[in-house]
Amino acid sequence: MTSPTLAQHVLAQAEDPGIVDETGPILDWGFAAEIFPEMLMAFLKVTLVVTVVGTIIAAALGLIIAIMIMVLPRPLAWIVRWAANFIRMTPIVVQLLFLFWSFLWLDPMVIGVIVFGVHYATYMSEVYRAGIESVPQGQWEATTALSMSAVRTWRRVIIPQALRSTVPALGNYAISMFKDTPFLFVISVPEMVTVAQTIGAQTFRYNEAITIAGLIFLAASYPTALLISRLEKRLAYAN
């Protein structure tokens, strides 16, 4: 799991600073432009795909977990809740490594999507729980008065009302998942930061690759965060 090039390079650099070209500028714009397309491809093909698919899994599974905790009989609900707590309170990195070594025949990217989806589902289930609890008691009573079935009650009355207020919080977790995707480095999925590190190891020019990676992250996550905080204010105003 420890990339040998990484360790060797840092140690080599510590022992022999001459290994680095110190005559050139710290940021070589020509080189940056040269590697930019490769990094952008890694971003679009891996980082974004993992984030989007992971978010879809997390949003669906989170709702299922939240409903399971509310409708299952007590001992089962207790088991589901503590299983969710367990997943939430343990590191993604260790979960990734665990599944990676358990299922060596699976594509690491699939493992990444599953781990991110399940991990963030446990967070999102808490958001859904708060949303479901905020549905007024009268709505539940009304469904009983209309003798609606349990499935119909959830599908037609409770979930549509609960979902509205949860959107910003879910969006924030999606951003947080996006910023955690570099952890895929440990199971050698070629996402953007891994590609940046590989470029650095091959050319001994880390500055451009890693700086570009950081800038792409900033450029993607900050506007999304702004959008979500506006949505949040709007929803708060609507209520």
Add this chain to the structure above:
Amino acid sequence: MDWLDEQRANFEALGNFSDRILDGLITTVQLTVISGLLGFVIAVVLGLMAGSRSLWLRGPARVLIEFFRGISLLVLLFWLLYVLPLFWIKYDITLPAPQDNTFATATIALAINYGAYGAEAVRSALTSVPRGQWEATTALSMSWPHKMRRIIFPQAWALMIPSLTNLWVHLLKGSAIVSIVPEVNEFTFELDNLRRPTDIWFSHAFIGLATYFVLALILTLGMQALEARAKHKLGRGPSLWEILSPDPRPTPPDAASAAPPRTKAATTRPRAGKETE
């Protein structure tokens, strides 16, 4: 019987590796505690700046918070380890270089990243302190340090603890990525060594995930105790001593209405997550 023999072999291997695993655990705890405290200092400084009215303080704080929240932890770690040393080489800086003490570099990276998240929690807690309290300190013409230390911060402190607890657990979990940093042999790194003589279920699930879970639980319980204490000091709940005492003394009527700290923290969690993520 096969399975039992296998487990015996696993535990034997664990016995042989116990020194290293324990060292790794201590390193992880050190990382979590040191960068947690450092991150808290960063969070308070940036949070106070971001909550101030002066643009000269608020502007830089906002830029720093958004910047360090926006780039990923691993990018920050790589940047400190690979890019920053170049400045040392190029400009002949005589200070200790980032690659000489990778533990310190990793600690600082964790502290900066989670400190930026914490700053947002501190700022929103400060703004949640009722307006009247701020006005009262002005009316009493208290100096800024005086009013912060005596009036505003103690109230904001009780409000920010749940978010800070979440962040600290995040930091503990995030510290696992430090295993890729050379010469920092923390718990996840040592787990990978344990994986070779044992099987993955034993090393990563039974020992690894379970240990992290217990650490996170200890952290959460400790912070909940701290929250109960902060609330008691504000006169809004039973003291820690009363909660922990084996025979519950009759609580005074006004304290009885306050919910026990456990449920309080549980109900604030989703909101706290919304603010800090």
